[in-house]
Amino acid sequence: MAHSLGLLTVVILLFTVYMHSTSADEIVCQPFKSIPFFSTPCTKPKWAQQGITVAGTTGKQGSSNIQLIGPSGIFIDPYDNLFIADEGNDRIQKFSPGSKGVGLTIAGGNGGGSALNQLKEPRAVYVDSAGTLFITDRGNLRVQKWFTGSAQGITIASGRGYTAHWFQGLSGNRKQINEIYSSESIMGRGRIMKYPLGGDDSPSYATLLGSVTRNPGGIVVDECNSVYVADPFGGNILKFSSGNSTGEQIASGLITPNDVALDTYGNLYIVERDTNRVQRLNVHDGTREVIVGNKEGAEGSDSEHLNKPWSIAFDSENNLYVSDKENHRVQKFSFHEGDLLC
Numbered sequence: 001m002a003h004s005l006g007l008l009t010v011v012i013l014l015f016t017v018y019m020h021s022t023s024a025d026e027i028v029c030q031p032f033k034s035i036p037f038f039s040t041p042c043t044k045p046k047w048a049q050q051g052i053t054v055a056g057t058t059g060k061q062g063s064s065n066i067q068l069i070g071p072s073g074i075f076i077d078p079y080d081n082l083f084i085a086d087e088g089n090d091r092i093q094k095f096s097p098g099s100k101g102v103g104l105t106i107a108g109g110n111g112g113g114s115a116l117n118q119l120k121e122p123r124a125v126y127v128d129s130a131g132t133l134f135i136t137d138r139g140n141l142r143v144q145k146w147f148t149g150s151a152q153g154i155t156i157a158s159g160r161g162y163t164a165h166w167f168q169g170l171s172g173n174r175k176q177i178n179e180i181y182s183s184e185s186i187m188g189r190g191r192i193m194k195y196p197l198g199g200d201d202s203p204s205y206a207t208l209l210g211s212v213t214r215n216p217g218g219i220v221v222d223e224c225n226s227v228y229v230a231d232p233f234g235g236n237i238l239k240f241s242s243g244n245s246t247g248e249q250i251a252s253g254l255i256t257p258n259d260v261a262l263d264t265y266g267n268l269y270i271v272e273r274d275t276n277r278v279q280r281l282n283v284h285d286g287t288r289e290v291i292v293g294n295k296e297g298a299e300g301s302d303s304e305h306l307n308k309p310w311s312i313a314f315d316s317e318n319n320l321y322v323s324d325k326e327n328h329r330v331q332k333f334s335f336h337e338g339d340l341l342c
């Protein structure tokens with residue numbers, strides 16, 4: 001009798017939990033996979049400590065197809081194509097998974113300049129599900145959109161006469177291909193903007209989502225339109241929830257956090273430029289640890305070091321890519337073992 005009563009209690013409890021989670025799903029947007037209620041003990045995720053150079057040639061800047069000059073923002077599409085803002089070469093390079101380090105110029109590459117077939121010091125690149133490129137064309141104070149295979153870009157946002165309007169990070173929400181998010185600064189004041197893609201570059205089309213004290217770094221947008229932005233000057237990561245222009249500080253005490261990435265469980269990955277490393281913030285237990293690069297922050301050019309890393313991205317197998325700006329290369333740190341939910 002006691003046994004079957006216990007069983008009944010468990011069944012009712014499970015049913016209650018199930019009903020609760022179902023109704024919650026209907027009301028609140030869930031940006032991340034939830035951690036299983038009955039999770040078995042699991043191993044913290046680990047990445048190889050030695051990086052493999054997948055683009056560029058260590059310490060040898062240049063403009064051949066196996067070289068880069070000061071790579072900045074990187075992006076990886078769902079097919080594991082790697083896109084690099086090859087800043088010093090005024091071009092965007094694409095490295096497909098079988099490229100063996102040979103890049104293809106898919107935007108710019110016609111010398112630094114402001115013609116529509118040119119770029120000048122591109123900082124970030126984002127590619128939507130239709131393969132359209134979005135590029136912060138920093139030296140030209142504009143954001144360019146390039147259709148796949150197009151020989152030139154279209155301006156979708158620009159400084160429109162302001163002399164100090166710097167575009168920095170770019171991101172989109174994977175669920176929506178009709179808008180692009182940008183981190184930028186005007187006269188030293190940072191802001192996060194959303195641009196619709198149908199219109200021209202008129203500022204009246206843009207939406208101000210929030211402000212950052214000074215020049216913001218890279219951004220990422222989750223499935224519920226919350227924007228995460230690296231704040232290199234403040235040493236913080238800020239989160240702007242959809243519809244709320246007050247940023248929530250979700251990490252602090254960082255050294256020049258320059259770019260940010262998320263995994264499917266909402267854990268945060270942060271590249272610290274001046275301490276040459278990548279940290280992982282487990283948002284569930286609040287712990288933070290260095291996952292690649294030198295723990296003490298030393299710079300270097302061997303496989304275990306970075307030199308002014310700029311941007312980070314993951315491929316479909318959780319391998320971590322880092323643009324290693326001063327080494328003129330992009331490094332891949334293979335996912336070793338463990339579970340992202342831990």
Ligand SMILES: *[C@@H]1O[C@H](CO)[C@@H](O)[C@H](O)[C@H]1NC(C)=O
Nearest residue numbers: 239241244245246247248249
């Ligand atoms: C907006 O975000 C701030 C910072 O996280 C928070 O304090 C505030 O309660 C939020 N406002 C609303 C209406 O959710």
